[in-house]
Each structure stands twice: as structure tokens, then as C-alpha cells.
Amino acid sequence: MTSLSPNPAPASCGGSCPLEQVRYACTLGAITSVIAIPGAQPITHCGPGCASKQFHALSGISGYQGGEFQVPSTNMGNREVIFGGADRLDTVIGATLKVMEADLFVVLSGCVPALIGDDVASVVSGYRKRGVPIVFAETNGYQGNNFTGHEIVARAIIDQYADDYAGPVQPGLVNVWSLLPYQNPFWRGDLEEIQRLLDGIGLEVNILFGHSSRGAEEWRQVPRAQFNLVLSPWLGLETARHLEQKYGQPFLHIPTVPIGARETGRFLRAVADFAGLDRDRVERFIAAEERRYYLYLRDFSAFYAGCTSQYQLPSALVVVSDSAYNLAVSAFMIDQLGLVPACHIITENPPEAERAGIVAAFRALSDDSEVPVYFAEDGYEIDRIVRATDLTGHLPIVFGTTWEDELAKALDAPLIEIGYPCTDEVVLSRSYIGYRGALHLIERIYTTVVRAETMG
Amino acid sequence: MTLNLKHPEAETREQRLGTITQWEGCASDLARDSAFTSGCGKAGRGAGGKRLCEQDSPLSQASMCAECIAVTNATIIQDSVVIQHSPIGCAASQSFTCRYYRDLAARRGWEVKNPQSICTNLTERDMVFGGVGKLEQAIRTAWARHRPKVIFVASSCSTGIIGDDIDSTAQALEAELGVTIVTLHCEGFKSKHWSSGWDVIEHGILRRLVRKDPPARQADLINVIHLGGPDVFSPLLEPLGLRVNLVMGGSPLDRLARMSEATATATMCFVLSYLATGLEQEYGVPEVKAPLPYGQDATDEWLRDIARMTGREDRVEALIARERARVAPELARLRRALAGKRGFVAAGAAFAHGLLADLRELGVTVDAAYSFHHDPSTDSGDPRQDSLSHLVETWGDVAHFTVSPDQHFQAHAALQRAKPDFVICRHTGSIAALAGRLGIPVLPIFYSNDGLGYDGLITIGRAILRILPRRRFYQDVAAHSSFPYQRWWKDETNPYALSIPAV
Structure with a gap:
């Protein structure tokens, strides 16, 4: 499989070249x-x-x-x-x-x-x-x-607006900085799942955005938190650094938004260690969540083993999205479902200073094969990179946006829309992360695969 | 008034037509005061009872801009690349234009693919040093990647303010690359209404894409300018022996080119009539001036006018009789089903007037309407195109006629006053979501040909009957959510209660 090095933006337009197929707002x-x-x-x-x-x-x-x-x-x-x-x-x-x-x-x-x-x-x-x-x-x-x-x-x-607070911190209170609302179509359900998970291990959560947030009142409480959790490859780091400087709040940075039991367990244990939580309670929560999760995965394994179907299940992973879901979905698909990383394109133009960290997080995803990571925002360039990827012998699946529909058809691959613009999904509370979201993601992926084969 | 096609910039609607965006009263007063006087500043030229002046409002809410209209309608022209010379935010529209184009392509039987548009992605440095270098790069990129037949270059608020000369860049590269490059001057701040964007794209088409030396008049070819969607015109006009050259709303370039060869031009909405007027002015292709074909009588007259202009009077009466007989049973059923229902129309100017006529012919009571802007005149200046007067004369007054550029707080008050059984609205903007949240079933018209001709009555009537049962959903949501307005505004029924009364 070809692996180009992460591509820097051409110098001729100062890192902001003309763009086709725009993938973010101003x-x-x-x-x-x-x-x-x-x-x-x-x-x-x-x-x-x-x-x-x-x-x-x-x-x-x-x-x-x-x-x-x-x-x-x-x-x-x-x-x-x-x-x-x-x-x-x-x-x-x-x-x-x-x-x-x-x-x-x-x-x-x-x-x-x-x-x-x-x-x-x-x-x-x-x-x-x-x-x-x-x-x-x-x-x-x-x-x-x-x-x-x-x-x-x-x-x-x-x-x-937030209080100019100089009192003691409230132990167990955490501010969460994670997915970008609306840009990520699944942010509402995802933030609720993050809140549910952190609540489950004994934290009180300022989730700050979305339907489970207490709104402005919650923002007033930001300075009181014991720590900030940055759960994304880079978004939120600047805010966390500012809060560290302003209020002396420490922050924990976990780049990979967890999908599935393995990643979510790692995430919860890391948070618990950082926050100094009661380990027994954390393990009890994880065990209960895993019991449910693995019962469903056990049932799904019959389909995945192919004993009841003739479907051609995807084997190689093409992911075109902003870094948060790109890293999260890639980790899940490689580590949990055993797909091969083929082409991973990060589209939100992350700050130069954060790019090495993002690449390192991708590199750590697979022991078996190198994960080819690119930074590209321009749709024409993205199309070129994907088409240049050697997919010999593989059945690819594309995770991307509406812009990738043409590309996915050309590759004869199913398309799962996970980023903006996402015009072929109607999203309410659906989440793709944590324990529960991972099961929804599996449903979405393999429903798409089955329908593509049976309905054309 | 003559359209100035020599200049790369189209004059705005408020300059040409005296367009206003804020007004409140009854439709007959607005029609009387418009009276084709060219608006407030040029009073006394016509028969208006008083000067047509605008309201003012201390509160305004996010609306739409001319750039969005111009760019969207350039993007859906086939074999084109559109360059938005702007910061990245203006190109947010690429996503919904993509959705629109793909949907349109599927309906019209074209290849379903992504439309091609490029944003120059201007940043702070470009604001300081100018962005024409990036524009040049974008044009070269467009050419190298796609080899389009035409490249559109659209300006934006930012590039208008910093003074980038897009015309010079376009001219230089047009000569070098040998591709037609059409500039679209559509800075959002330059016109107070987004519909000026129609004029901008039609100005560009008239100047650059219409064939300037038409070989011969095609006696059976009629241009029909529409907003987009299925071709409802051919079934009406083919029986007269006419071929429809359907333009705008996604056009192959050859259709735009041959507009100058046609025998006449009809418009489905006078808001888009800049192009039709220009074709008459430049190429002598006459514009159909009869009132728009909303409702049976108007459709009869529209067909008769077209027959007269194209020399087909011998066939038209039989067609009219046949069509009327065809729709009569279903129309009668729909009228029975809709009897006693109260509707509310929200759309743009002539389009709103047309939907009002449809509803009244269907037997629906409509005493309130909401128009996104108002044109006191049309480019032809022909009084037959005064669609509001035509509505009032044919179907009677509309007691509450609100002109407002899609202002949610004003529409809220207008709906509180009207309390209709359903709302029919043009799809864009806030009205559909607002009506739904107030517990009112809503029929959004995405493809705006739906209400036209004899079948338009059937299409609209059936669609209303489909949405009325959804009341149970909307009322449930309305009971469990509220808008962030203070109590007094939630109860307010005058859309212009905040305003100083107009002089």
C-alpha cells in the first residue's frame, strides 16, 4: 500500500489555497x-x-x-x-x-x-x-x-461571562471540550453519551453544549471544575490552555474519541486515574457496560462470520473527515472490526503545531501496517489521493461526506456519511461513540453494506 | 427603462424598480401606491395615491444575500465552474447547492454528480494585500482541472470592500486561456434584497452566454424562464406546436445560447423577468406580458397571449377547453375537500401573488399573506405585469399583506394574527420551521413550478390535503417548545409593532 508522507500545504498560497468542495464553515x-x-x-x-x-x-x-x-x-x-x-x-x-x-x-x-x-x-x-x-x-x-x-x-x-472565581475547586467536576457542534452531525447524541459515561464513573460534568447541558448556568461553573477534559485530537486545547493559565485548572488531553468497549474502557480508566476516582466504582461501571456491549457483539458475530449471508464485507478503510471522527472511526474499525487502514485524509486544516500529534495518534492505531495519513481540504486533491491508493485485492469502505458519493461509487464502495456536509442522513439523537454509539455505528455500516448488495 | 448591458454590474432592483422590503397594510393599498411609480423617491410619475415608502425596523434578523442567489444559479448551469472570490464562509452554500444540483439532475435525467465550484478562500493577508493573485490561481485551477465551457467569477462583500478588480483579471485570463469568463458582481451589502441576485446572473447570461448573432428566428421555439424543477411547461405548450426552451433553474449552455433565436419568452415569475426584458430589448424576442398562469382564467389568457404572439390562435381554444375539461372533476373534488379551510401564503412578490390566486381558486380562504419583497414595477414597465393589481382585481383584496425579508419575528406576529389552518411557503428561510413550531401544517414549495397552469391547481390542492393531517405532529411539538421571544411579543399580532409608522 502506497504511503505518502503527510503533505504540507503548498507555500504559494500561504496555507490557504483556493478550495473545491468546502468541508467547513468560516x-x-x-x-x-x-x-x-x-x-x-x-x-x-x-x-x-x-x-x-x-x-x-x-x-x-x-x-x-x-x-x-x-x-x-x-x-x-x-x-x-x-x-x-x-x-x-x-x-x-x-x-x-x-x-x-x-x-x-x-x-x-x-x-x-x-x-x-x-x-x-x-x-x-x-x-x-x-x-x-x-x-x-x-x-x-x-x-x-x-x-x-x-x-x-x-x-x-x-x-x-463566567464567574471570576477564586475559591476552591469542586472535586469531581469536569469541563468537557470535545466534538464541534453541528459540524459533526452526531454531536448531540455523542455529547450525551460522553456525559453518561463520565457520570457513570462518578464525575459531575459540565458538558457545555447540547441538549443535556444546563446552558449558561453551566458556563458560570467552568472555573470551579477540578479539571478540563479535552477529548479530541486538537480542538479545545487552546481553551484548556487558557483555563490552565487563568484559573490554574489542569487538563487531560485524550485525542481519540472512544468508540467501542476497548477504546472506551481505556478512556474511562485514563480519566479516572487523572481525576483520582474510586477505581472499584469505575470498574463496576465498565463491567456492566461491557456485559451489554459484548452480548450484542456476540450476536453480531454470526453475521460478521458470514454463516448466514453471502455478502462481501469491506476489508479496507478509506476515511475522509475532520480529525476527531477520522481518528475515532479509524481506531474502531481497525482495532475492533479488523479492517486494514488504507487512506485517512484529515480535512479541517488543523493548526500546524498540532499536526505532528495527530499523525502520531494515527500511527499508533495499528501494529500490523502503517496508517497512511494526509492533510487535505480540497475535494479535487482528496479524490486524487484516494484514487492513487493501492486497494488491490481489497473491498474498500468509505467514511466521508456527501462530496465522497461520486468517489465511493467509482470505487464500488459503500459510503458512510460521518462529516459535513452530510445530506443523506437524518440525524436526531443517534450517537456513534462510547458503548452504545458503537453498536449504532455497526448497524449503520452493515445495513448500508447489505442494502448496497441487495438493492443496488 | 433600458437595461444597461454594457456595464459588467447590473443595477440593483431598488435602483431599477424601486423595490422595497418592508411594508404592512392591505394588498389593494400596496397595489394602488405602487402604481408603477418607481417608488418612494420618484413620486408623482404615476397614478399612486401616495408615495410608496418603506417601514423601518429597529430589529432585523439574519436574512439572505444576492450572492447566494447568483452563485447558486450559476453553479447549476452545466459545464461551468463557479469561483466564489471570497473568504471561505461565502462558500458554505456549496453544500446545499450540491444537494440541489444532485436532486435537480436526478429529476431532469442528467448525470448525478457534484457541481463544480471553487472558493478563493481569502484570509487576513489577502484582505491587506488584495486577493486578485488568488483569483488568478483559482481560474487557472478551474481550467486545468475541469476544462469548463464557462467560468463564473462571483464577488463578495469582502472583495467589494477591498476593491479587487475581478473584471480585469477575468478579461486577461479569458484572452490567455480561451474560455468564457463571466463576472458576477453580487456583493451582499449592495442590495437590500437577495432577489437582486437573479438580476446579476441574468445580466451575466445576457451579456456573455446568449448567442449574439442568431442565425434565424425559430418560429416554434419559446423560452421559458423558471426557478427550477420539473418541466411542467412542455405539456401545456407542445399541443400548440411549440418547443419549450427551459432556462434558468439548471440550464445546459446551448439552451442559454439559443434564447436569442426564440419566437417569444415567458417567465414563470416576474421576479426573474430581467432576462426576458433583456432578450426583447437586445434581440427583439418578445416577452409574454400576460399575467402569470396561476389559476384557470389566467392560464387561459396566458395561453391565448402566447398563441397570438406565435401565430397559433387556431389551436388554442381547443387546448383550453380540453385542459379545463380534464382537470374539472379532480378540481371539484379538491374544492369540496378544501372548503372552509384558511390558508396563509409566504413567498416572494409575484410568486406569492400567484399562490394566492391558486388558493382562492381552490376555494381556500386567504386573508393574510407575507411577501419577502415587493417590486412596484417590472423591467418592462408594462402594467399587464402588475401581478398584485391583477390579483386584487381578479380575486379581491388581501386584508393583511406583509412585506418583510424573511424576518422570523415579524412572520410570527403575522401568523398569530392570521391563525391559518395551513401555510404554503417558498422553501427557503424561516417560515416553514416557524409555522410548524406554531402548530400549523406547512406546505413548502421547493420546486416553484408546482402551482402553474391547470395542473398547478391539482398539484397544490393535493399537496395541501397531504399535509393537513400532520397538524397532530406540529401541535404536539408546539405544545412542548417555545420561541425565545418575550411574552408580549409572543402575543403581538402586528408585524411592524416595533416600527415608527411610515410617512
Whole structure:
């Protein structure tokens, strides 16, 4: 199997080349991170289509996730571009406070105010001084993507809203920084599963985003936590480092979001050790979860052994997604189901400083064969890399996005959509991680395989 | 008024037509005050009772932009590559345009594949030093990878503000590569309404993609400009011996090229009439001016107008009689089933007027509607295209007619006032989700040809009957969720309660 070295971005466009088949939103896309916090209300200061585009792309069409989108926006026009938009923002915030209700307002700015030099911070701080729970996140679209925007939003809420807390820490309380809401179509169910797992081993959890979060009140509790858990290859590290510096909170970084019993057991034991939890309780929880999990896996093994079917089961793994699910799914498919790593393309443009760590995490997945890892965001380039992969004798399966449909058909491989854009899945609470999610993932994969063979 | 096709930028709708986006009152007042006077600033030129002025609102909510419309409709043109010269966020629309194109292709029998679009992915450095270098790189990439027949280059708010000269870059590379490069000036901030995006793409098509030296008039070829979706026009026009050249909403380039050879152009929505007016102005292809074919009478007149323009009067009455007889039994059944139902229409301008006519012909009571913008005039300036007046004259007034650019809080108030049995709306934006959450069954029209012609009444009527039983779902959700508005706004029934009354 060919293995190219992880490819650096060409120098000619400074690491931000023109892109085909876009796989993330802009910094302002972090509006969805605000929407993901119960009781938080975004207000955007940007052009007329900016906020809707980000939301419709990340939520409306990707997994059809829905979510609350009644977002006040200045919808900047000629007048604001020529004369400045701060006054209009002031008017819109004032009207929002009169009409809408929320526990926390988050003002996000786009490209236009940054280019024309609006002083958004002073407009927002005027309201904050009057006791309005409102913060400002500078999310100019051209400064990054929705991953970096997510950390800007988190930091804005921490610095401008969370308690300036200097008291003792609350033992057993953990802040979780993990999957990116909406970008990952399964984030709602996944965060609930993470919370369930951590709760099961005796922690109290600030999950911070999603339906099981207590919303703004939970964010107030962030400084009290015993530690921060960064459960992703890199997203959340910047926030955790900031909290470490600000409150002296230590953090535990586990790059692999756990799928399946082996990985989840490792994850829970690592967390328990770090937090100093009662080991017996942790083992009791793991044992109970594993008992259920392995009963289902035992039943599934009849199908997987092929005694009841003539299906051609996939053997080689092609994964095209952002690093969190890429690493998580790859680990599960290699370690639990015994597939061969063939081509793993990371698509969210992670910070240069974090890339070596990501590659190392992939390299550790398999003793038998090297895991070919690439960084590529451009759809044309991704297609080229996958088609150049030697799959001789293998039956490939593709984990990717809607963009990979054409590619998967060309490879005669089933496609499991796991990332944005994900337009052929309707997702509610489905999770693919932990003990329970792993079973759903197996169902999804092999239902797709069976249907592909029987229904064409 | 003459369309200026010499300039690469289309004039915005508010400049050309006096388009407004915020208004509240009864439809007859809006029709009277519009009276083709070209809007507030140019009063006295027509017969308006008073100047047509806009409301103002201290609150506004995220809406849509012209860039999204222009780029989407460029992307679904076959054999093209669209370059969005912008930061990455503008290209978020690639994902839903992909979904749209694939769906469209499947319905129209084209190859289902990913549409081709590239974003120049501008960053902070480009904002400081300019982005034309990246644009050049993107155009070269598009050419090297796809060898398209046409490349569209769309501007964005950012590149408009920093002043990137996309036309010069496009011209230089067009000469060098030998491929047509069409610029689309669609900075979102330049027009207050997204429908200006239609004008931008149609301006580009008129300037660059229509064949400038048509060999001969094709007497049986009629252009039909539509928003997208199945071809409902050929079954109506083929019996007259006409071939339909269906354009926009996903067009092969040869169809766009031969528009100048056609014998006439019909539009399914006057919001898209820039192209039709331009074809008449530049190539003498006459535009069908009859009111849009929503409802039987209007469809009769539309067919008669087309027959007259194309010299087919001998066949048209038989066609009309046959079609009316064909739909009559089912129409009668639908009218019985829909009797006593109250509907609410939310769509864009002429399209909304058309759906209102459909509902009223189906026997549905509609006394409230919500239009995303309002054009007091059309580019042809022909009063027969005054679809709102036509609606009021044919079907009577609409007591509550709200113009609002898809503002959720205003639509909430309008629905609280109307309390309809169902909502029929154009799919985009917030209305469908809003109505559902208020416990109201909703019929979103994705493919906007659904309500046209004789069959349109059947299609819409049947669709309404399919969604009415879903009330049980929506009401259950409504009872268990709420919107983040304060109590007083939840009870408010005037969409413009926050506004200072218009002068």
C-alpha cells in the first residue's frame, strides 16, 4: 500500500489555497456553537446572508439537525459599509433586548465590520456595564474557520461571562471540550453519551453544549471544575490552555474519541486515574457496560462470520473527515472490526503545531501496517489521493461526506456519511461513540453494506 | 427603462424598480401606491395615491444575500465552474447547492454528480494585500482541472470592500486561456434584497452566454424562464406546436445560447423577468406580458397571449377547453375537500401573488399573506405585469399583506394574527420551521413550478390535503417548545409593532 508522507500545504498560497468542495464553515460559523448552548442567543453583525448561510449549511442541510435560528443581525448594507455599522448594531441589540429573552447574548462579528473598522467591542461592553449578560466574539470570517471560531466563542464566554472565581475547586467536576457542534452531525447524541459515561464513573460534568447541558448556568461553573477534559485530537486545547493559565485548572488531553468497549474502557480508566476516582466504582461501571456491549457483539458475530449471508464485507478503510471522527472511526474499525487502514485524509486544516500529534495518534492505531495519513481540504486533491491508493485485492469502505458519493461509487464502495456536509442522513439523537454509539455505528455500516448488495 | 448591458454590474432592483422590503397594510393599498411609480423617491410619475415608502425596523434578523442567489444559479448551469472570490464562509452554500444540483439532475435525467465550484478562500493577508493573485490561481485551477465551457467569477462583500478588480483579471485570463469568463458582481451589502441576485446572473447570461448573432428566428421555439424543477411547461405548450426552451433553474449552455433565436419568452415569475426584458430589448424576442398562469382564467389568457404572439390562435381554444375539461372533476373534488379551510401564503412578490390566486381558486380562504419583497414595477414597465393589481382585481383584496425579508419575528406576529389552518411557503428561510413550531401544517414549495397552469391547481390542492393531517405532529411539538421571544411579543399580532409608522 502506497504511503505518502503527510503533505504540507503548498507555500504559494500561504496555507490557504483556493478550495473545491468546502468541508467547513468560516469563523462566523461558530454561531452554531452559540446556538448549541441552551438559553444562549447569538446576535450577528455582518452582511445579510452570512449567518444564514453558515447555519443552513451546518445544520439545515447537514443531517437536517434543525436548531433555533431566529438570529438578530444587522444585515449590513451600503449605508453601514459607507458610514459605519456600530450605530445599527447598537439599535439591533437594543431591540433584541426588548423583544427576545435569553440567559446569555453572544455578539459575533463578520468580515464587513472588521474591514470597515467598526468598534464592536465598545458597543457590546456598554451593554455589559449596564448588567446585560452579553459578550462579544470577534469572528471575522476571513481569519479562520468554524473550528477556530468555536474556541473564540468559548474564550469570549469564559472571559466576559463566567464567574471570576477564586475559591476552591469542586472535586469531581469536569469541563468537557470535545466534538464541534453541528459540524459533526452526531454531536448531540455523542455529547450525551460522553456525559453518561463520565457520570457513570462518578464525575459531575459540565458538558457545555447540547441538549443535556444546563446552558449558561453551566458556563458560570467552568472555573470551579477540578479539571478540563479535552477529548479530541486538537480542538479545545487552546481553551484548556487558557483555563490552565487563568484559573490554574489542569487538563487531560485524550485525542481519540472512544468508540467501542476497548477504546472506551481505556478512556474511562485514563480519566479516572487523572481525576483520582474510586477505581472499584469505575470498574463496576465498565463491567456492566461491557456485559451489554459484548452480548450484542456476540450476536453480531454470526453475521460478521458470514454463516448466514453471502455478502462481501469491506476489508479496507478509506476515511475522509475532520480529525476527531477520522481518528475515532479509524481506531474502531481497525482495532475492533479488523479492517486494514488504507487512506485517512484529515480535512479541517488543523493548526500546524498540532499536526505532528495527530499523525502520531494515527500511527499508533495499528501494529500490523502503517496508517497512511494526509492533510487535505480540497475535494479535487482528496479524490486524487484516494484514487492513487493501492486497494488491490481489497473491498474498500468509505467514511466521508456527501462530496465522497461520486468517489465511493467509482470505487464500488459503500459510503458512510460521518462529516459535513452530510445530506443523506437524518440525524436526531443517534450517537456513534462510547458503548452504545458503537453498536449504532455497526448497524449503520452493515445495513448500508447489505442494502448496497441487495438493492443496488 | 433600458437595461444597461454594457456595464459588467447590473443595477440593483431598488435602483431599477424601486423595490422595497418592508411594508404592512392591505394588498389593494400596496397595489394602488405602487402604481408603477418607481417608488418612494420618484413620486408623482404615476397614478399612486401616495408615495410608496418603506417601514423601518429597529430589529432585523439574519436574512439572505444576492450572492447566494447568483452563485447558486450559476453553479447549476452545466459545464461551468463557479469561483466564489471570497473568504471561505461565502462558500458554505456549496453544500446545499450540491444537494440541489444532485436532486435537480436526478429529476431532469442528467448525470448525478457534484457541481463544480471553487472558493478563493481569502484570509487576513489577502484582505491587506488584495486577493486578485488568488483569483488568478483559482481560474487557472478551474481550467486545468475541469476544462469548463464557462467560468463564473462571483464577488463578495469582502472583495467589494477591498476593491479587487475581478473584471480585469477575468478579461486577461479569458484572452490567455480561451474560455468564457463571466463576472458576477453580487456583493451582499449592495442590495437590500437577495432577489437582486437573479438580476446579476441574468445580466451575466445576457451579456456573455446568449448567442449574439442568431442565425434565424425559430418560429416554434419559446423560452421559458423558471426557478427550477420539473418541466411542467412542455405539456401545456407542445399541443400548440411549440418547443419549450427551459432556462434558468439548471440550464445546459446551448439552451442559454439559443434564447436569442426564440419566437417569444415567458417567465414563470416576474421576479426573474430581467432576462426576458433583456432578450426583447437586445434581440427583439418578445416577452409574454400576460399575467402569470396561476389559476384557470389566467392560464387561459396566458395561453391565448402566447398563441397570438406565435401565430397559433387556431389551436388554442381547443387546448383550453380540453385542459379545463380534464382537470374539472379532480378540481371539484379538491374544492369540496378544501372548503372552509384558511390558508396563509409566504413567498416572494409575484410568486406569492400567484399562490394566492391558486388558493382562492381552490376555494381556500386567504386573508393574510407575507411577501419577502415587493417590486412596484417590472423591467418592462408594462402594467399587464402588475401581478398584485391583477390579483386584487381578479380575486379581491388581501386584508393583511406583509412585506418583510424573511424576518422570523415579524412572520410570527403575522401568523398569530392570521391563525391559518395551513401555510404554503417558498422553501427557503424561516417560515416553514416557524409555522410548524406554531402548530400549523406547512406546505413548502421547493420546486416553484408546482402551482402553474391547470395542473398547478391539482398539484397544490393535493399537496395541501397531504399535509393537513400532520397538524397532530406540529401541535404536539408546539405544545412542548417555545420561541425565545418575550411574552408580549409572543402575543403581538402586528408585524411592524416595533416600527415608527411610515410617512
